[in-house]
Amino acid sequence: MPQIKMNSAYFIVTSVALIIFASVIISVPKETWKGLLSGKISNLATVFLSSKLDYLAGPGSRSVFSTDFNNDNKLDLAVANYDSTTVSILLGNGLGGFGPKTDFGVGSNPLSVFSADFDNDGKQDLATANYSSSTVSILLGNGLGGFGLKADFSVSVAPTSVFSADFDNDGDQDLAVANRFGNNVSILLITTTPNPVPTISGIFPISVTAGGSSFSLTVNGTGFIGGSSVVKVNGSPRTTTYVSPTQLTAIILANDIATAGTSPIITVFNP
Secondary structure, eight states, X not given: OOEEEEEEEEEEOOHHHHHHHHHHHHHSOHHHHHHHHHTOOXXXXXXXXXXXXXXXXXXXXXXXXXXXXXXXXXXXXXXXXXXXXXXXXXXXXXXXXBOOOEEEEOSSSEEEXXXXXXXXXXXXXXXXXXXXXXXXXXXXXXXXXXXXOOEEEEOSSSEEEEEEEOTTSSSSOEEEEEETTTTEEEEEXXXXXXXXXXXXXXXXXXXXXXXXXXXXXXXXXXXXXXXXXXXXXXXXEOOEEEEETTEEEEXXXXXXXXXXXXXXXXXXXXX
């Protein structure tokens, strides 16, 4: 996957933010607030809530975020668990229900969780604000509802909330983290480095007998990446083992060599 680099900066939250917020409140008509407090809001649809359904997350659940983690066009849930130092992922069924949780480790005592595509691979990733370790954890998603090991980045003291947007207009999602005892917000600018374009210089063996059984193909070249590069046969991925930046091996199926006189097209793909 593309590498992520971060540059951090701290911005002190001043009373200006409070003044702006106060002006918004003052601008709201008094009768609107009266309606809100009394529960009588005109010109709005009536809202009905069903009886609650509880789904198990981790100990000390503090924050929840929803998006599609496994690319099935159904909303899923991510829950930050303060007491267990984990994030629970619950995959949705598209009908308002969710499956059992899967937990992934993050920094100490997460209070907030947010999701965005931090490495620009089209898959949703996770960020957590970790109160006790004064860090933010990034977990890269695999597009199937799973996540890799955390990478921690330092912020100010006692982070309580995390949010993501492209603050420097470079096409990469950045992070803003509010810090309780730092009395500030930490900005972490993310820069992604695209994976290299792989090239193939040779394969072994270069010929096989048609109708034979599956076998291991060695692919030599450049720009191969451990855990990412995939050998494809006629556009279809095959089980690939990373050997080095210049060598891969892949399992070629019997169906790939079933017909005499054919020349399967071998390519290497870097996500």
